[in-house]
Structures are given as C-alpha cells and as structure tokens.
Amino acid sequence: MPNGILIIDKPAGWTSMDVCAKIRGILREKRVGHGGTLDPMATGVLPVFVGRATRAVEFAENGRKEYRAGLRLGLVTDTQDVTGTILETRPVTADREDVASALAGFRGDIRQIPPMYSAVKIQGKKLYELARRGKEVERKPRPVTIHELELLEAESETDYQFRCLCSKGTYIRTLCHDLGQTLGCGGALYSLRRTMAAGFTLAEAVTLEDLQEQGESLLRPLDSLFVHYPALTVRSPGQEKRVRCGNPIALPGTTDGTYRVYGREGDFLCLSRAEAGGTLTSIKNFFGA
Incomplete structure (x- = not known):
C-alpha cells in the first residue's frame, strides 16, 4: 500500500479536498489528507499525506x-x-x-x-x-x-x-x-x-499531471517531514521492542529535545522526546503493524 508525502503544486480553481480526492483515485488509497487548506483561487505548496503517513498531518498544519x-x-x-x-x-x-x-x-x-x-x-x-x-x-x-x-x-x-x-x-x-x-x-x-x-518549497512540488504519469515514485518518505530534528537509532532488540510497544527507553547522555527514532534496520519508528537524563518517550508512532 502507498505510504508517504506528496508535495503538490495546487492548481487554481481546486479546493484542497478536490486535490485529495484526485490523489485517492490515482493511487487507489483511501487514506489521504492534506496539511493546510488553500483557498480555491490560491496555488502552490500543498503537502498531502498518503496511507500511514496521514498520522503526521497534525505536524504539518502547525508550522510556518x-x-x-x-x-x-x-x-x-x-x-x-x-x-x-x-x-x-x-x-x-x-x-x-x-x-x-x-x-x-x-x-x-x-x-x-x-x-x-x-x-x-x-x-x-x-x-x-x-x-x-x-x-x-x-x-x-x-x-x-x-x-x-x-x-x-x-x-x-x-x-x-x-x-x-x-x-x-x-x-x-x-x-x-x-x-x-x-x-x-x-x-x-x-x-x-x-x-x-511544513518546510517544503515550490522547488520540491509536483503537479497532479506528474503524479498521474509517475504515481507512487513521487512519494517522499514520512521522515522527510521531520528532517529538522536529529536522528537516533535504537541500540538493541530489546529497546526496539519497547519502542514498538509504546514504552519509553533509556539512552543515557542524550540531550533533552525531540528526535527521529529509527529501528536497527533503518525503519522510521517514531518521533520522541528525550528528557530526564536520556529517557525517550514517544510523541507519535509511525511504524506499521
């Protein structure tokens, strides 16, 4: 199933929901949402989230x-x-x-x-x-x-x-x-x-015509939304299991802040907050079942 982010250059005359409906048809995926409404007369950058990536819409809506x-x-x-x-x-x-x-x-x-x-x-x-x-x-x-x-x-x-x-x-x-x-x-x-x-620019945007021709190949990985946060990789199978079960893990020496957390094989697992001397608690999980 398709999962990821599309940066669409919204055409004039379309609502943001029109764009989402078009993408549902092209990619044959029901789970499609956008990260910030544009009026029909407006054009330009419209981040669209597909599949499991729809869990991240709230993070796109809140940015500059x-x-x-x-x-x-x-x-x-x-x-x-x-x-x-x-x-x-x-x-x-x-x-x-x-x-x-x-x-x-x-x-x-x-x-x-x-x-x-x-x-x-x-x-x-x-x-x-x-x-x-x-x-x-x-x-x-x-x-x-x-x-x-x-x-x-x-x-x-x-x-x-x-x-x-x-x-x-x-x-x-x-x-x-x-x-x-x-x-x-x-x-x-x-x-x-x-x-x-959401940190994405017009230089990165594609048209609906591009999507019609190239399909899923234009999907960006979900973690591209969070590139401004540093990355951490879990150190052991036990830690990864705890993360996947929604439990906090200890990474002593980790500076307080927000991190992208990855599994031992490079899977993007979650966005987490480190505090209290290196205890990482999940803000939101993004791994598949």
Whole structure:
C-alpha cells in the first residue's frame, strides 16, 4: 500500500479536498489528507499525506507558511478577495511608500478577525456556511505572527505584490483587507501562491499531471517531514521492542529535545522526546503493524 508525502503544486480553481480526492483515485488509497487548506483561487505548496503517513498531518498544519500575495487597493469585498461580491470601491491615493509603511505595522504578533468566508467554527457552524445564508456573526480576534513581510513589485497604481512568512492560522485575505483599511482606501487579495509549507518549497512540488504519469515514485518518505530534528537509532532488540510497544527507553547522555527514532534496520519508528537524563518517550508512532 502507498505510504508517504506528496508535495503538490495546487492548481487554481481546486479546493484542497478536490486535490485529495484526485490523489485517492490515482493511487487507489483511501487514506489521504492534506496539511493546510488553500483557498480555491490560491496555488502552490500543498503537502498531502498518503496511507500511514496521514498520522503526521497534525505536524504539518502547525508550522510556518510562506506566501507571495497580490494586494489590490480601492476595493472591499465580502470574501476579502476578488472572487467575492464587491461591497465598496474607493479612490486610491496611496503610493508605494505608503504601502510599505502600512506593511511595517503588521509585522510581529498581531490579531486578526477571521473572515466570514472561512472554515472557522462558531457554535458548531462553519462561518462560510453562515455567510452563504447571508448571516454575519461576531468573531473574536485571534493572535497570529507575521515573521516576515516584504513589499515586492508594484504591478499598477493599485496592485502590489508582497511576500509573507507567517504562523499557522494567518489569513492572507484578511491581511489584505486590514492593510486596505489602514490605508483608508480598502483592499482585497487578487492572487495568492504558497511558496513554503511544513518546510517544503515550490522547488520540491509536483503537479497532479506528474503524479498521474509517475504515481507512487513521487512519494517522499514520512521522515522527510521531520528532517529538522536529529536522528537516533535504537541500540538493541530489546529497546526496539519497547519502542514498538509504546514504552519509553533509556539512552543515557542524550540531550533533552525531540528526535527521529529509527529501528536497527533503518525503519522510521517514531518521533520522541528525550528528557530526564536520556529517557525517550514517544510523541507519535509511525511504524506499521
């Protein structure tokens, strides 16, 4: 059965779940999940987990993400991007210097109000489901972190490109909307391409057409998600048996921290935490039955 990670360059017009459904059909594997939703209009890096690798989805969702985005000034829409209904148009007097100055105010720890057209749940209902019925509910601001925010080229007097490295939960649509409010002319997202997610970049991404032609050969090993952690190999059959039974093992002298743990024959067994002088306790197991 296929197991591993695919780094898909998501095409425009597809939902992230559309991509997963396509992959289920190509690889004939029911267990397929993605590591971080992209809106249909967006393109770029979508990590997809196949087979036993779906156990690692949670680790992909929590990492930093990087985007190249297009901000259109003078426009306010109900979805905060150009696919929505236009609510307002305003004259644009801001220039490049004004946009750069506004961007500076959004770097670091900020708070965002989730857009109504999002999958955030309030009282068990997804916001986009309420929005489609014409309802708007109060949403509490949520903390996010903008690690890097860089103004790129101006494509016109109203259209600007920027690069954003941000934390989980950041809405680039909302960032564009809030930038527009700061500048006093309104703003909406007109293009979005994710260039990095879960540590994987566009240079590593493949298309659905590539997958159709090459199949399972494009699957990356599950441990490629955790390459930023050091590796440890168990030292004896007894230790490996304990790990496979979910029990802690002692590796005296091991520095506290998170490790990739491998069996004596090189099998990736689990992600573990070392503490208390070298006691390794499993965070999550990834070996087969």
